[in-house]
Amino acid sequence: MSLLLDTFTILAVLAGLFFFAAGTAGLLRFPDTSSRLHALTKADNLGLGLIVLGLLPQMGGVLPALKLLVIWGLALLAGATVGPLIARLARQEDAPP
Amino acid sequence: MSDLLQIAALVVLVTVAGGLLRILRGPGVADRVMAAQLLGTGGIAVLLLSSVATGAPALLDAALTLALLAAFAAVALVMTAPGRGGRR
Amino acid sequence: MTGLLADLLIGAAILALAAGTVTARSAFTATAFFIAYGLLLALAWVRLGAVDIALTEAAISAGLSGLLLLGAASRLAACPVAEERAPGPVLKALIGLCCAAVSAAVGYAILSLPEPAPSLAEEAMAHLSVTALGNPVAGVLMSYRALDTLLEAAVVVLAVIGVWSLAPAGGWGGVPGPIHPRIEQGPLALLARLLPPIGIVVAFHILWVGSYAPGGKFQAAAILAAMWLLAWLAGLATPPRISSRRLRLAISAGTGLFLAIGMFGVLAEGAFLAYPPALTKALMLAVEFALAGSIAVALALLVMGPPEPEDRA
Numbered sequence: 006m007s008l009l010l011d012t013f014t015i016l017a018v019l020a021g022l023f024f025f026a027a028g029t030a031g032l033l034r035f036p037d038t039s040s041r042l043h044a045l046t047k048a049d050n051l052g053l054g055l056i057v058l059g060l061l062p063q064m065g066g067v068l069p070a071l072k073l074l075v076i077w078g079l080a081l082l083a084g085a086t087v088g089p090l091i092a093r094l095a096r097q098e099d100a101p102p
Numbered sequence: 103m104s105d106l107l108q109i110a111a112l113v114v115l116v117t118v119a120g121g122l123l124r125i126l127r128g129p130g131v132a133d134r135v136m137a138a139q140l141l142g143t144g145g146i147a148v149l150l151l152s153s154v155a156t157g158a159p160a161l162l163d164a165a166l167t168l169a170l171l172a173a174f175a176a177v178a179l180v181m182t183a184p185g186r187g188g189r190r
Numbered sequence: 191m192t193g194l195l196a197d198l199l200i201g202a203a204i205l206a207l208a209a210g211t212v213t214a215r216s217a218f219t220a221t222a223f224f225i226a227y228g229l230l231l232a233l234a235w236v237r238l239g240a241v242d243i244a245l246t247e248a249a250i251s252a253g254l255s256g257l258l259l260l261g262a263a264s265r266l267a268a269c270p271v272a273e274e275r276a277p278g279p280v281l282k283a284l285i286g287l288c289c290a291a292v293s294a295a296v297g298y299a300i301l302s303l304p305e306p307a308p309s310l311a312e313e314a315m316a317h318l319s320v321t322a323l324g325n326p327v328a329g330v331l332m333s334y335r336a337l338d339t340l341l342e343a344a345v346v347v348l349a350v351i352g353v354w355s356l357a358p359a360g361g362w363g364g365v366p367g368p369i370h371p372r373i374e375q376g377p378l379a380l381l382a383r384l385l386p387p388i389g390i391v392v393a394f395h396i397l398w399v400g401s402y403a404p405g406g407k408f409q410a411a412a413i414l415a416a417m418w419l420l421a422w423l424a425g426l427a428t429p430p431r432i433s434s435r436r437l438r439l440a441i442s443a444g445t446g447l448f449l450a451i452g453m454f455g456v457l458a459e460g461a462f463l464a465y466p467p468a469l470t471k472a473l474m475l476a477v478e479f480a481l482a483g484s485i486a487v488a489l490a491l492l493v494m495g496p497p498e499p500e501d502r503a
Contacts, residue, residue: 011103018110018151022117025144029117032124032140038132041124045136048117049143056110056147063103063154072162073150075388076169080143082384083173086377087139090180095132108192115196115233119203125226126210134222141226145233145248152236160241160404163396167245167413168232170389171253174416175225177381178253181370181423182260183218 010062017059024052038095042088049084053077107155111148118144131183135176142172193237200234217263221256228252241404242327245396249412257419258493261367265495323401323474331406332474336463340452343445343481346488350441353496354432360499363433367494372425382424389417397482401475407482414486419493429490432497441491444484448477 024047031044057077064070121144124137146165153161207227214220228251235244277285314326314334323329331339354366373379393413400406421427430437451473455464465473 014103015106018107021147022110022113025114025117025147028140029121032121032136038130038136041133042136045140048140053143053147056114056150060107060150060154063107069159069162072166076146076150076162076165079166079169079173079385079388080146082381083169083176084139084143086381087135087173087176087180089377090177091132091135091139094135094180094183095130098130098132105192112192112196112199115199119199122203122207122226125222126206131218131222134219138222138226138229141229145229148233149236158241161236163399163403163405164232164236164241164245164248166392167396167409168229168248168252170385170392170413171249171416172229173381173385174253174420175256177378177420177423178257178260179222179225181378182257182264 014059014063017055021052021055021059024048024055028052038098039092042091042095046084046088050081053080104155104157107151111151111155114144114147114151118148135179135183138179139172139176142168142176145172197237200230200237204230204234217266218260221259221263224259225252225256228255242325242406242409245404245409246412249409249416253416254412254419254489254493261493261495323471325400325402325404325406327404328400328402328406332477333465333470336452340445340448340463343448343485346485346492347442347445350488350491353492355496357432357496358499361497363431364497364499365431366429366491366497367422368498369428370423370425378424379426382421382426386417386421389413389420393417393482393486397478400478401471407478407485410482411485411489414482415489415493418486418490422490422494429494432491437487440487441484444477444481447480451477 028044028046028048031047032041035041035044054077057073060073061070064073118141121137121140124140125134127133146168149161149165149168153159153165204227207223207230211220211223211227214223228247232244232248232252235241235247311326314330318326318329323332354362357364373382393410396405396413397407397410398405400410418427422429432438451465452463455466456462458464458466
């Protein structure tokens with residue numbers, strides 16, 4: 006059982022790392038601000054989410070696991086509200102003054 | 103397992119440090135805010151991974167604080183960004 | 191091996207961000223760098239095993255100082271008098287020389303530290319049980335060096351008075367800081383309504399665990415202040431006028447209670463700030479809670495800034 010859970014952890018964390026790397030690559034390589042924002046939200050939501058998912062079986066208790074989920078929830082909430090704000094800011098910047 | 107998670111934390115750190123180039127390069131204010139946001143999320147991921155890897159539950163509280171304050175910092179950056187009627 | 195790599199990476203990134211902060215052309219960019227710098231510094235403190243300081247760093251320098259500097263930047267942009275005259279080459283060289291001299295002196299001091307560094311950590315741990323606290327940092331702050339903590343709390347109160355005394359003519363007694371238009375809809379209105387209740391719970395958690403694990407009043411106060419400031423930025427919470435007696439009482443209550451308990455020590459135990467053994471934990475908790483509230487209000491007011499003249503608002 007523990008081997009199964011450990012394998013799950015490793016796979017989920019690896020997937021999370023992939024999304025972090027992809028998000029960063031997008032942030033660096035994509036040509037315009039909107040595409041870069043799109044890349045960033047992948048790292049934010051999926052990267053952290055998969056790492057949280059992978060770490061859940063390793064927490065050794067329900068309460069620490071819940072705390073982990075709360076942290077992810079906060080990051081989601083922040084990402085969901087800051088994303089549109091950044092997009093609006095980018096539109097204002099593109100518009101001629 | 104602990105070693106693997108520490109390596110994972112290092113990998114997140116590397117990608118986030120790569121994202122910092124976006125703060126350096128800009129060009130726009132929005133890009134800089136994005137890079138700061140990525141740094142916050144990456145910092146949370148690093149803290150969570152090291153918390154499990156080193157068995158330090160206090161790092162979870164640090165991640166919780168960072169999650170709250172990173173959201174606050176991103177909002178503060180957007181709200182006071184030049185271009186919202188201010189000077190560039 | 192991973193540890194060494196992580197240390198090198200964090201160190202290099204911190205240096206790069208520091209250089210970016212100093213060389214950035216606009217004040218806003220410099221502040222964006224500074225916020226990122228604070229976040230990385232928090233990770234560096236974690237690597238050094240100082241989670242208490244990492245928490246403070248994440249809360250104060252990445253969050254509150256960021257907004258403070260951003261506010262300063264937009265205030266500077268608004269008044270053309272502050273447009274700087276670029277310093278001449280002689281002055282620049284002189285500034286560079288002074289900075290280099292200070293850096294060299296600090297570097298020399300660090301390199302000439304005795305090895306291993308002298309430490310009182312063992313003694314602090316040996317007597318920790320007397321304080322009824324499990325977190326050695328809290329023990330040092332609240333018991334061994336309570337006088338320092340009292341003075342720090344008093345400094346925060348003085349800082350608020352200092353900021354208020356910068357109020358321009360016609361501003362004294364008014365509402366502190368610029369007034370933000372009320373945002374009723376959209377993502378910011380949602381965040382400003384959802385995040386503060388969660389933040390208040392987290393702040394109490396950080397305050398409560400502070401007695402046996404990393405955390406405590408300064409970190410909790412910074413989170414509380416950030417939540418108030420978030421609602422303020424969205425125009426949902428208007429701070430009271432600085433002439434309000436209740437506001438002034440809230441700022442000074444923590445330091446006042448700490449001082450009163452210190453004087454109680456003189457009467458009960460014969461020394462300032464000496465806690466009677468039976469009451470140690472209760473008194474320290476009372477001070478922690480009162481200080482957390484007062485420091486939260488004070489930190490938020492420091493970030494909001496002095497009141498502005500009524501007619502302009």
